[in-house]
Amino acid sequence: MKLLLTSAGIKNPSIQRALVxxxxxxIAEATALCIPTGSYGSPYGSPAGAWRFVSGQEPNCPMTGLGWKxxxxxxxxxxxxxxQERWVPWVREADVLLVNGGDAxxxxxxMRESGLADLLPSLTETVWAGLSAGSMVMTPRIGSDFVGWKAPSGDDRALGIVDFAIFPHVDHPMLPENTMAAAEKWAAEIAGPAYAIDDExxxxxxxxxxxxxxxxxxxLFGA
Incomplete structure (x- = not known):
């Protein structure tokens, strides 16, 4: 699988060129599936937020409204x-999976309960375009700072598709706690490679x- 792990979607021409x-x-020739699931696990999520993601009405996080085929x-x-024989072909036929944020x-x-996680290794030509938690889910762990919904395992482990962690939304004006200094403290807990990235x-x-x-x-911390 090809990964494009973003903080806030396809925010600028450079990220869009990478996606293409x-x-x-x-994009006008590509088929996409959007996955809104993560938004329902977040205390900041809402039906209205999920609708904005799905309908492409979220200008701050461009994903579904880019003009897909x-x-x-x-x-x-x-x-x-x-x-599985019903939904797996839908996934295999898509060029890209657009994965919303929320709770990683x-x-x-x-992803594990549905069987999608098990399918990922076989999707060698599919692009996974993640937004915030939709990117963090691919990492080994998210760090205690980002734990909201409590997993049955009781820890902060994610899928581990990549070998680094991600701290998104650095220096976002609406998230004053997401400073680079805070990211450095978070990275010390991760004790492995970790990227702090802004929305661009x-x-x-x-x-x-x-x-x-x-x-x-x-x-990049802990390289």
Whole structure:
């Protein structure tokens, strides 16, 4: 799977070019599925927020409203009640999965419960475009600062698809606690490679090779 791990979606031309390069086709020719699940696990989530993500009415986090050839909705909490032979083809046929933010551990739980996590290794040409928690879910752990919803395991482990952690929304004006100094303290707890990224930055991962795509600022800790 090809990963484009963003803090706030396809925020600038550099991130959009990276997305198009990963898909190998223009957005207008690409099929997408959006996954809103993570938003329901967050205390800041709401039905209105989920609708804005799905409908492309969230200008601060551009994802679904970019002019896709087709757009579908994949709700992970519904998948355990369905036969895999019904929904797996939907995922395999998509060029990109657009994954909303919210609570990373809640998203991690439903990715495992739904079976999507087990499917990921076989999706070699599919692009995973994550937004905030939709990016953090790919990491080994998220750190105690970001634990909201309590996982059955009781810890902060996520999928571990990549070997680094992510601190999103650095220096966001509406998140005064998300400073680079706070990210440094968070990274000390992670005790492994960890990126702090602002909303103008994304982390691209293809075949284990990491590239930073940024029109803003970021920092790597514990390299």
């Amino acid at each position: 390069d990963l898909m190998g086709k223009p 087709s757009m579908g909705l994949l709700e992970l909490t519904a998948l355990p009640s369905m036969a 551990l809640y998203l991690n739980h439903w 930055t994304a982390i691209q991962v293809v075949d284990g090779v990491v590239d930073i795509v940024s029109e803003g600022h970021w920092k």
